[in-house]
Amino acid sequence: MNNAIARTTALLSTCALLLTGCGGGTSTVTNSPTNSPNSTPNNTATNTPATTGTSSGAIPIGIGVAQTSNVALLGQEQVAGAKLAQKYFNSKGGVNGTPIKLVFQDTSGDEAGAINAFQTLINRDKVVGIVGPTLSQQAFSADPIGERAKVPIIGPSNTAKNIPEIGDYVARVSAPVSIVAPNSVKAALKQNPQLKKVAVLYAQNDAFSKSETEIFQQTVKDQGLELVTVQKFQTSDTDFQSQATNAINLKPDLVIISGLAADGGNLVRQLRELGYKGLIVGGNGLNTSNLLPVCKALCDGVLIAQAYSPEHPGEINAAFRKAYIEEYKKEPPQFSAQAFAAVQVYVEALQSLDKKSKINKLQLPELRTQLNKQILEGVYNTPLGEIGFTPTGEVVQKDFYVAQIKMEKDGSQGKFTFLK
Structure with a gap:
């Protein structure tokens, strides 16, 4: 610009x-x-x-x-x-x-x-x-x-x-995904320093998700973690049994999802229903409270990097x-x-x-x-x-955050809790 x-x-x-x-x-x-x-x-x-x-x-x-x-x-x-x-x-x-x-x-x-x-x-x-x-x-x-x-x-x-x-x-x-996304992986490592294996799932029909997953995958490598699988899906999908099962069978400590709220929320839900108990990182497309009615109580614990905090x-x-x-x-x-x-x-x-x-x-x-x-x-x-x-129109921003979703046990309510 x-x-x-x-x-x-x-x-x-x-x-x-x-x-x-x-x-x-x-x-x-x-x-x-x-x-x-x-x-x-x-x-x-x-x-x-x-x-x-x-x-x-x-x-x-x-x-x-x-x-x-x-x-x-x-x-x-x-x-x-x-x-x-x-x-x-x-x-x-x-x-x-x-x-x-x-x-x-x-x-x-x-x-x-x-x-x-x-x-x-x-x-x-x-x-x-x-x-x-x-x-x-x-x-x-x-x-x-x-x-x-x-x-x-x-x-x-x-x-x-x-x-x-x-x-x-x-x-x-x-702010570009290259600046924001790595923060959530670092937060996951802080919560579980023993984390080693990572599974990545992304919406292959969405340009942003494809761009974001490249950043996530590079961050996994930069942090010395093992990328055990990369699974693809469509933003219009509702059944993720195949991708979720393939990922869970490799026993990852962390699952990273790049998609939108509806598909991403359903993927989180199905991962949990199939027994996955490790950490989950969601990309920017999941960064909305509209995710919560999709995965309800099973949204609990999802980490999402943020470019905004209400407490700023x-x-x-x-x-x-x-x-x-x-x-x-x-x-x-x-x-x-x-x-x-x-x-x-x-x-x-x-x-x-x-x-x-x-x-x-x-x-x-x-x-x-x-x-x-x-x-x-x-x-x-x-x-x-x-x-x-910048002269090319890129935003220059100083402050970034990571939030973790905290849900009521019955899934009726939840919120993004910002990590210190």
């Missing part, structure tokens, strides 16, 4: 800008999520004036994440975090007095869905930039759409290798955490925090850009270009902690 910025002033002037620079069709399709991040929102068509966003001149920022399909367990958490960011920053005056308006498009769980959502956000909804998509596999297909259109893209959860290298307009607030000190995280708990009655997950941070980057970059050159005087293509540059120049104090970007 390159370097640039954006921000606003007078509502009438901004409205005029958006009318000429961001104006598009006569309707904007937005998703209207319910209050629960675990419920799937529906698409509703909202008729609007020729401007994009609202008639008051709100600045449109696209949110292209998975709200349907098996990936929705993650995407719904991103919707929740983004909506909290919109409410928080608009309550603080938005972009120098002009509010932001999030425009939601459902990417579903595949590449075609992500491409369609990005094209709609760029060409019809005329957004200044996009937060999304949910999966790295989707990013490799959809991000080039934004790159060709010169629209900034901030990946909220795309941690596979080479995501920022897709193009100059692509960045991410999600700082005013912005305290405000985010408080708002999330008030809205959803539970601690905020990483995917929500990263989505909040991505929206925050856009807001603060727009604010900074407006101080340099009033964004209400920029045509949409120039606004997008300048915003793209400003994003990379900034340093942002987010719920994730302080973050910035």
